[in-house]
Amino acid sequence: MPQTLIQVSGMKHKTDEDRLVLKGETVAGVRMVNANHDNGRVVITHGEGFDLETFKATISAEGFTVA
DSSP states (O other), rough: OOOEEEEEOOOOHHHHHHHHHHTTTHHHHHHHHEEEETTEEEEEEETTTTOHHHHHHHHHHTOOOOO
């Protein structure tokens, strides 16, 4: 499955990672999300129907900033 790496700021603790992952995995086409609050990296494993802009908008709506 393809993966996409994005930088996200606003994650300060593990609980922020968990919140981002839970919300990100609700986006169509997303299979799995891994987030690291230490370096701001978010890896999205996705399949058909995945739209990066929709993912970014979903994460932004949660209060995170997508680079």
